[in-house]
Amino acid sequence: MLCNRLVTLLISTLLAALLLPAEARAAKVRSHTLENGLKVVLVEEHKAPVVTFQVWYPVGSRNEVVGLTGLSHLLEHLMFKGTPTVGKGEYARMVSARGGSENAMTSRDYTAYYMTWAPEYLPLSAELEADRMRNLVLDDTEFDLERNVVREERRMRIDDNPIMSTVEQMYATAFMAHPYGQPVIGWMSDLEHLTAEDARRHYRTYYAPDNAVVVVAGDFDPKTALAEVRRQFGPIPAGGGVRAVHTVEPEQKGERRLVLKRQAQLPFLFMGYHAPNWQSEDAHALVVLAQILFEGKRSRMYQRLVFGDRIAVDEGGEYDPVTTDPELFYIYAVASPDADPATVEAAIHEEVARIQATPPEARELERAKNQIEAGYLLAQDSMFYQAMQYGTAEATGAGSGYVDDFPKQVRRVTAEDVSRVARSWLTPENRTVALMQPITADEVSQ
Template structure:
């Protein structure tokens, strides 16, 4: 499974309305429990959260390694290793991990992002020790077998075909990052390119595993119906015998300042043109990240958002619109807006309409109603994420792994509430500028088994 932004923040209007009511109780003191933090002697951080509302729990192991820790020519190593982590150890051979979890009524999976790789088991609370034992075993005893590597590489290549090659919009986002980041490893895709996957060797995977899969580069998060003090001795017994590894090399590459607009065109089989505009923006280390988060919501959240109301409802230029920003990233990333061009409309008109909405925010701040709605939507999603053991653990694990620290999660709502309309206008002016943007256009080509489109049809894509 690939995920650049694994925590979704989308909720229905009725969910938002319900959550706004819950926020009052949350603000009045019904705070969610903070994790109990422990650091083992080998450097592994442990976060335990007691949530006794149901007899279930989630166990998650987060490694500080993602595509940003890879090098040119070997993109996709982290994701490939994620697949291989399910191929067994000497103690638990191939298939035993998933079989044991399923036999005990649980589910297991993993995901890789630009900044981390995470493994999880959701199961009954009285089966937590089983998940811990399995994770401790493969943290040090993974068997990397050439007989397993070759077919699994073909599985990953097929995954790339399905997720990227057969999805025009995903292809466009991939090229956007490759054009916006020339030096930083956000340049390459999480899943890797075909050439890198073909060149990858078992020795590459072993070196990646030895470098990054060590307790001092991992965080264990357990959230659910547990007793932290009773569980900690079990965690120490299973994980402390794993020796501390060398400190992984830090990512020191800094993307230089962009000094002018970049443009690209992607031509491929598709049903409609697509426009995307990406802007270089800061991450969680900047206070501006909270205003950018609200800016994203104002532009794209729901049918009352500016992009939907303008491009879809009023001007009828697009079939779909949106914006994307993730403040919880290890390094500064992208804020991007996009639109799927409606048949009969021109790409230029859609791009200009996107620009007008951004310039409108730069010229005047959002209304108090827009600001309040955006804050309510963000806070509602935050509350509902923490109402789930799995999502709560993900928030903590992600914040800890990217370097923000789990305490950042508890600060989020107050920081969002402090954002003013002037703050939103200011960040729109400061970061959504022409010189700092990359614009991509998807030009659809007809299927290979069809004749070339007529001149009139081609005119729609210009």
């Protein structure tokens, strides 16, 4: 037994030093900006004759104001309703009949559209996307129907889901000034009152070449691809400019707590600490800290809450620095049936305090970095995911350089950095703690 373990250790240690090849990315990446301000990122990779064509608009719930929440996401749905030359529902039909896939997504920071298919359809992608950047038809009847679809989406994702309801309320509590406190899908009462005119205005304001990034990834000739993008998007005039979101969340000066009572089975704890984004020198150390705390069965939280104390059945957390404005470092746990959520919360705080007091040991730090680096390489198995990485980085201002430098920056993080950023950011004053407390059916009806 001991012998086996030593052999494994020895092999692992030898490999660790040479985990990443000299070139951490096989694809060639180039950026251009057209005269009208459209940014184009070409991720050239000839492994297979396939192309994913994505258009990223840096507009999301971050750009929404009180009373109009959910507008960016609703507009994303409406972008499939057609133009004078492309009928309602035609995008899905055209792409699927050519064996491709297409969809769209909205976050706090961006709205993105994509089509994935054979390289011969790259010009068609560019044509369709340029067309709907400019010529979308927003019909009142279609607006009302799609608004109802989104209300159903909200019921499904949030209202009938105790976990997601808790997430929504914690964000709303952690952000008092900044729009990150608003749900991407919008508050239900806002969804009920949005108008087609609101959507038209949002579209006119934010859908313009100088407020968009085209990411093309896969097997294509970069010269031809750029020419095609230029041909289709070049004639579109720049927009009238976008009003900057200048709201800065005031520094949190004390813990905030909230309790949500829902008919549910197990208590759920969700806590968030305000944390910096990619602009901060602490970002990469926070990434490593999150890895050590949350990833895998050897992570601190799994070892303590699930494996050791057996007081949680699920736990985790995340820190994503690729956001436009500073967001949250969050931690969550689902309590075991007989565990007191207060005990779970205390154990989480103890684990945070432990890593604040003592830097991780060399092997633990090395494991975290190895996991991040291997993950970086494994993620390249998917072209779509690579394009997503560049699109997110561009849409949030981090830029393609952030993606390319990521492994190198992670490698530089020291054990002391990890402890230091935990001390700087994971403070009681800076946190918001949400508890979803299950109640019974009888209590609900009362």
